[in-house]
Amino acid sequence: MASMLFTLSCQEAIVAPEAETPVPSQRQLIWQEMEFYGFVHFSINTFTDMEWGLGDESPDRFNPTELDTRQWVREMADAGMRGVIITAKHHDGFCLWPSRYTEHSVKNSPWKNGEGDVIRELADACEEYGLKLGVYYSPWDRHHADYGKPEYITYMRLQLEELLTNYGDIFEVWFDGANGGTGYYGGANEERRVDKKSYYDWENTFALVRKLQPDAVIFGDAGPDVRWVGNEEGHAYPTTWSNLLRDSVYAGMPEYGDKYAKGQENGTHWVPAEADVSIRPGWYYHAYEDHKVKSLSQLMDIYYKSIGRNSSLLLNFPVDKRGLIHENDVMALRKMASKIKEDFAVDLIAGKSATASTDRGAGYQAGNVLDGQGGNYWAAPADSRQGSIEVDFDGELTFNRLWIQEYIPLGQRVKKFTVEVKQDGQWTEIAAETTIGFKRLLRLEDTKGTSLRLNILDAKSSPLISSLRMFHAPKMMEAPVISRDVQGMVSINSPEEGLVIFYTSDGTTPGQNSQRYMAPFQPEYPALIKAITFDEVQGRSSDAGSQYFDMPKGDWKVLEAGTEGNKAIDENINTHYSSQDDRLTLDLGQALQLMGFTYTPMQQRYLSGVIKEYRFYTSRDSINWELVAEGEFGNIENSPILQRITLDRKVNARYIRLESKRTTDGKNASFAEVGVITE
Ligand code: FUL
Numbered sequence: 001m002a003s004m005l006f007t008l009s010c011q012e013a014i015v016a017p018e019a020e021t022p023v024p025s026q027r028q029l030i031w032q033e034m035e036f037y038g039f040v041h042f043s044i045n046t047f048t049d050m051e052w053g054l055g056d057e058s059p060d061r062f063n064p065t066e067l068d069t070r071q072w073v074r075e076m077a078d079a080g081m082r083g084v085i086i087t088a089k090h091h092d093g094f095c096l097w098p099s100r101y102t103e104h105s106v107k108n109s110p111w112k113n114g115e116g117d118v119i120r121e122l123a124d125a126c127e128e129y130g131l132k133l134g135v136y137y138s139p140w141d142r143h144h145a146d147y148g149k150p151e152y153i154t155y156m157r158l159q160l161e162e163l164l165t166n167y168g169d170i171f172e173v174w175f176d177g178a179n180g181g182t183g184y185y186g187g188a189n190e191e192r193r194v195d196k197k198s199y200y201d202w203e204n205t206f207a208l209v210r211k212l213q214p215d216a217v218i219f220g221d222a223g224p225d226v227r228w229v230g231n232e233e234g235h236a237y238p239t240t241w242s243n244l245l246r247d248s249v250y251a252g253m254p255e256y257g258d259k260y261a262k263g264q265e266n267g268t269h270w271v272p273a274e275a276d277v278s279i280r281p282g283w284y285y286h287a288y289e290d291h292k293v294k295s296l297s298q299l300m301d302i303y304y305k306s307i308g309r310n311s312s313l314l315l316n317f318p319v320d321k322r323g324l325i326h327e328n329d330v331m332a333l334r335k336m337a338s339k340i341k342e343d344f345a346v347d348l349i350a351g352k353s354a355t356a357s358t359d360r361g362a363g364y365q366a367g368n369v370l371d372g373q374g375g376n377y378w379a380a381p382a383d384s385r386q387g388s389i390e391v392d393f394d395g396e397l398t399f400n401r402l403w404i405q406e407y408i409p410l411g412q413r414v415k416k417f418t419v420e421v422k423q424d425g426q427w428t429e430i431a432a433e434t435t436i437g438f439k440r441l442l443r444l445e446d447t448k449g450t451s452l453r454l455n456i457l458d459a460k461s462s463p464l465i466s467s468l469r470m471f472h473a474p475k476m477m478e479a480p481v482i483s484r485d486v487q488g489m490v491s492i493n494s495p496e497e498g499l500v501i502f503y504t505s506d507g508t509t510p511g512q513n514s515q516r517y518m519a520p521f522q523p524e525y526p527a528l529i530k531a532i533t534f535d536e537v538q539g540r541s542s543d544a545g546s547q548y549f550d551m552p553k554g555d556w557k558v559l560e561a562g563t564e565g566n567k568a569i570d571e572n573i574n575t576h577y578s579s580q581d582d583r584l585t586l587d588l589g590q591a592l593q594l595m596g597f598t599y600t601p602m603q604q605r606y607l608s609g610v611i612k613e614y615r616f617y618t619s620r621d622s623i624n625w626e627l628v629a630e631g632e633f634g635n636i637e638n639s640p641i642l643q644r645i646t647l648d649r650k651v652n653a654r655y656i657r658l659e660s661k662r663t664t665d666g667k668n669a670s671f672a673e674v675g676v677i678t679e
Pocket of ligand 1: 051176
């Protein structure tokens, strides 16, 4: 009898953790595992070079020449993405599927003689490559005559019914928060505002989605299942809760980003964040952004700040006029994917031994966090809000990444944690953070140690940790950035710390035996600088970056313009000068043998005053001017990068003037940077 009682009391001592509400639904849990998926913006905008079509564009404009959804999906699958969401209908109302309820669709386009269906082709490609399909549907419709009236809501639901019944399983339905404003509206050409809270009768629209696709999550600023992260740069926040005060939020509310996007500790509903960002500045394809595809370091930063901060990552590809993901975007995605693989190649503590300062007993012990299985976890006793897990490395290890996960089926709990490392018997704190959630990734300096300790210092209720992993990510090998200041001092920078840089200034290929970069230097001008980043530990080097610099601009003066004019000769292409009289006149400080000039147009997202037709004058005395070149910057509207114009003869001059005869948009000429060619 006594021994039975003992067994009973022991069993009673192990209390399974209870849910800390709110908790995710089954469909949210499945979605959470997807983490990384693609976004495709493709529509008439692709052909009209717009971001927001007005709604009056003719379907005739939609005519991709080589549309290949298999190419999109193949690249995404290879990159480890698990799904793709496409703009089935954007704000301009054009439908990528042959909807029965409108003429404004692919069925009236020349593409495949009106027989095509982009959503069908994408669904088939997804099936082939094992990706899940999602649809973006813009509630705002600048084409539809009834937009703003109750009839439009019927239209919207009929269309959703088509999308949600004809294309197999849909994993996410994306409702954009942007809505209401000017538009074509069936020819009315006016401004229409709707009450964003009540017009769409979301309750019944959501009920329809649930009925037709019970497993699909619904995305909106306020969820109901997945929420917007509050910016279009692709980052969540150091403190990111999946809990949201959902009833205080409505789609398109102006204060959403500041007030609600981070989620709230006391949020009433489980509505995790999704970070959406484009691989280029625009959502839609513009040839003039071909040189602005995000770099590897930018993409990795996005990865760590979204997926690494308890958010999913929805990375957009502006499919081009051919109907393909552009080569530059493909290259960038491939680099990103292989870096992700490389960073998380070997979990250095998998299968090692872990002990906890406290636990709930059998089934909830520290070893669960290292066993690579998601279904079990370490749990602190029911009345505890803290606890530490210590991992012994069996020797010394070097690492720089940590991967921590909470067991979220029972709710998000951790409010505060630190990480310590033990070296020579001494513990040192290496991180102090707040939330964990589904996944928290920490990027750290290279750190050596023999043990690691994760300390949960505060939580909403007893903390539950399902995974702790540790990695040593190799340094990112990206070509260094070579820049120059006005005085002609050249700087070479690598985006990663702890690497060395080798360079040449005579045009030869740099290697480990070249000059090592230590500090800004003054080469002999003109100079062609080439540089590589080199990792001495791994023995790896990056591709070479190169930059040609002609005469430095320290003695140059801008004439006929105020100090604003200096922005055209400040060696910074991200600033520009807009000229009222469409020209820039420079005093070079001394007479030079000129062989030509360079012009870099402004680099802002929305371009204005890009010079299309130019005239170039020189002068020895700033009084008598000679027109020495006149012409057109070919294709500058599509490729607004540095333009080099060489003269047909050498000209000796101290003064130069670049004049715009015509800009691409008819606005005042803008100049990001002007330079000379002397060699
Ligand atoms: C925004 C839209 O206005 C953009 O065009 C784009 O679709 C982006 C994903 O969402 O609200």
